[in-house]
Amino acid sequence: xxxxxxxxxxxxxxxxxxxxxxxxxxxxxxxxxxxxxxxxxxxxxxxxxxxxxxxxxxxxxxxxxxxxxxxxxxxxxxxxxxxxxxxxxxxxxxxxxxxxxxxxxxxxxxxxxxxxxxxxxxxxxxxxxxxxxxxxxxxxxxxxxxxxxxxxxxxxxxxxxxxxxxxxxxxxxxxxxxxxxxxxx
Numbered sequence: 001x002x003x004x005x006x007x008x009x010x011x012x013x014x015x016x017x018x019x020x021x022x023x024x025x026x027x028x029x030x031x032x033x034x035x036x037x038x039x040x041x042x043x044x045x046x047x048x049x050x051x052x053x054x055x056x057x058x059x060x061x062x063x064x065x066x067x068x069x070x071x072x073x074x075x076x077x078x079x080x081x082x083x084x085x086x087x088x089x090x091x092x093x094x095x096x097x098x099x100x101x102x103x104x105x106x107x108x109x110x111x112x113x114x115x116x117x118x119x120x121x122x123x124x125x126x127x128x129x130x131x132x133x134x135x136x137x138x139x140x141x142x143x144x145x146x147x148x149x150x151x152x153x154x155x156x157x158x159x160x161x162x163x164x165x166x167x168x169x170x171x172x173x174x175x176x177x178x179x180x181x182x183x184x185x
Contacts, residue, residue: 003129003154006105010126011139011152013045017061017119018069019163024142024149026166032062048100049111049118060116068123072150076136083124083131090121144171 003011018024020031020041031037035053038061042051051057067086071079092108099111109121130136142149142163149163162168 003126003133003135007126007129008152008154009045010122011130013041013047014068014119014123014126015150015152015163016041016045017065018072019149020065021069021148024147024163026164032058032065034058047115047118049115050113051115057115060114061119064116064120068120069150071127072139072141076131079127079136080131083127086120086124090117092121092124094125142167144168 017032020037022028022030025031032041035055035058038058039053067082071082074082087108090109090113094106094108096104097107098104106125107122108125109118111118113121130139138153138158140151140153140160142151143161144163144167147163147167149167151160151163153160162171
């Protein structure tokens with residue numbers, strides 16, 4: 001499955017943001033506790049526009065993170081309501097933009113809008129593409145026990161099951177040990 005590049009990028013960013021929650025992070029701690037943590041996400045997923053690097057912005061992004069993470073747990077009609085609410089609250093007005101070496105693409109907020117608002121709106125625009133294409137099943141919660149991570153399955157056959165290689169390896173090692181134990185016993 002392949003959506004438009006900006007949709008793929010936005011969905012991957014939202015999943016990475018959601019996976020900073022303690023129940024999903026590799027460290028088991030909240031990996032969005034400081035402005036530096038947010039900067040680290042932007043190293044992997046560059047973000048344009050205004051970034052204030054202050055505690056108020058961090059608190060707003062953390063709130064946006066929780067709200068966006070919930071979408072993975074909603075059925076399609078509920079997800080549509082949440083997406084529409086985020087767009088409405090931001091007064092989103094789609095428009096074409098060309099910047100930072102990217103060709104024409106769609107934005108729905110101004111570059112000087114608060115970061116959390118831009119994140120919610122850009123994520124909402126990506127969720128619109130997923131919902132319209134009937135591919136909400138590609139938004140999944142990790143199947144590893146004790147992991148609340150999320151993933152966006154962009155594989156051709158829709159077979160991705162884990163949020164990270166770490167979770168996939170943990171499950172494989174556990175299954176191997178169980179098989180080995182059964183063979184001995």
